[in-house]
Amino acid sequence: MAATSVADEIFKEFKEHSISEFFRKNSQMLGYAGKVRSLTTIIHEYVTNGLDACEEAGILPDLNVELKEIGENKYSIKVSDNGPGIPQTHVGKALASVLSGTKFHRYMQQRGQQGIGAAGCTLFAKITTGKPIHVRSSTGKQAFECDITIDIKSNKPLLTNVLKIDADFRGVEITGEFGEVKYEQSDHGVLEYLRRTALSNPHCSIRLLAPDGQESIFPRSAAEMPKRPRQIKPHPLGINTNDLVEFAHKSTVSRKVSSFMIDTFSRVTQNKIDELRTAAPDVNFDKNPAELTWDEAEKIVKAIKQIKWIAPDLDSMSTIGEKQIEAAIKNILSPTFLSVVERKPRVFRGGIPFVVEAGIAYGGSAGKSSGQFVEGNILRFGNKVPLLFDSSVCAITEAVKNIDWKRYAIQKFDEEPVSVMVNVSSVYIPYSGVGKQAISQEDEIIEEIKLAVQEAGRNLQRYLHGMKSRSIQETRYKTIMRYVDQLSADLSEITGEKKEAIEVKLKALIEGKYKKLFEAPPALDESDDKGVQKVDSESDD
Ligand SMILES: Nc1ncnc2c1ncn2[C@@H]1O[C@H](COP(=O)(O)OP(=O)(O)O)[C@@H](O)[C@H]1O
Ligand SMILES: [Mg+2]
DSSP, X not given: OOOOOHHHHHHTTOOOOOXXXXXXXXXXXXXXXXXXXXXXHHHHHHHHHHHHHHHHHTOOOEEEEEEEEEETTEEEEEEEOOSOOOOHHHHHHHHHXXXXXXSTXXXXXXXXXXXXXXXXXXXXXXXXXXXXXXXXXXOSSOEEEEEEEEETTTTEEEEEEEEEEOOOSOEEEEEEEESSOOOOOSTTSHHHHHHHHHHHOTTXXXXXXXXXXXXXXXXXOOOSOOOOOOOOOOOGGGOOHHHHHHHHHHOOSOSSHHHHHHHHSTTOOHHHHHHHXXXXXXXXXXXXGGGOOHHHHHHHHHHHHHSXXXXXXXXXXXXXXXXXXXXXXXXXXXXXXXXXXXXXOEEETTTEEEEEEEEEEESTTOGGGGSSOTTTTEEEEETTEEOOSOGGGOHHHHHHHTSOGGGGTOSOGGGSSEXXXXXXXXXXXXXXXXXXOSBOOOHHHHXXXXXXXXXXXXXXXXXXXXXXHHHHHHHHHHHHHHHHHHHHHHHHHHHOOOHHHHHHHHHHHHHHHTGXXXXXXXXXXXXXXXXXXXXXXXOOO
């Protein structure tokens, strides 16, 4: 009998695991860490999917979120949208197979990217309550409902109770029971998440029915759809060796490395291929892309960095828009001052385009004056999605905190009624973790955020200085007016003139000197319906 080695013994236990098995054990990587955060994560996944689907179909989104407490740390959650729906043929994979979706393979700005979100929710329902989720979906013409869960061992969807139903609605409605979650009215909770979603998606209307029965409605504040992002080809400067090898090996149409590169990437022309040939002389650009080796790809990537490229196509980005941000901030924060800045697109890591939008709101329920939200004064967004967690490692926090706020007439940033909103848009946002709650601290991104916020800050400073000098004048005016009565009496005694006459003249004199106080406040734009002041921003590039 052959002796079994120790290795044989140990490797009896050797097993392969599915991706859902991995996430079952590491659900914190998907944002399921802490009860409050887990609930926000579920809502975030469903809401972003609804928004992506509506945007793609050109539909103004109506989102409805209903939460019911059904046990200790156990909630029933219903989220519905009015989007295009999911066809019955794809519903299983879409909602119960990790890494499946319509977005991963695209180079286009959308909220979802990896095909993890929806299946992650299904998985979380299964591991915390053992229950499937219930789905109703309608394209407006055909509709069905079913229960879906995920077979963790195989990462395969399991559908039961599939039924055709009346198509008297359109979109997707998902209902599920989730454990290990908790509803809380904090700045990490669902209400705040939806409030910020409304802020960055003014074309959307959102309703929340909270577990305590309280209904919150965030009405649509802009009736136009945001500009549709275009799918673009990746820019060569954003490509690493691994990408290049993968793209090359998957390429089916091109017969040569040269034509593959022209077809696959933006800005690559025959001339650029010639330049690359010179920069990487031992790479054969005429060979079959399927045979491109790692070594050759590495040389090409190095050569790419050595030659000059036209900047990436910037049409791929969809921003919120200056007007839309203004409308949304007025709607939600009712500030007394507001300045919004949209910067020009820039690139980071040499080739990935991004755009920063920033707004500063002062007064109203901006900053902490709302009382309720402790971290309310930096509102962070990545591709219009609110980022509520991990703020300390985020590029936005880093940029905003490092601004010398005293220069903008804010003495203590954390204690004044000021909110700073920043949205970073890009085809590829470098999130600092799978939970996608913080943007990693790339130098170019931090710098650009700073410039945007400072630009808006200069308008804030002008406004606050105006306010301050006005208040000093007001105090002086009131102080002098207090003496008018006594002074008129004294003068009347000395001169023999009537006290009332002296009083009228003195008042006219003083009012003349302080006449500015009786005009509209220095910086208030009266044409504005809500009395929100807006200073036109001047760019400093
Ligand atoms: N509400 C919805 N309406 C239409 N399609 C949806 C909806 N929710 C999910 N999907 C589809 O399911 C896929 C998987 O969703 P998800 O796991 O969240 O990954 P991602 O959003 O990263 O693509 C999406 O790519 C989309 O095709
Ligand atoms: Mg998603």
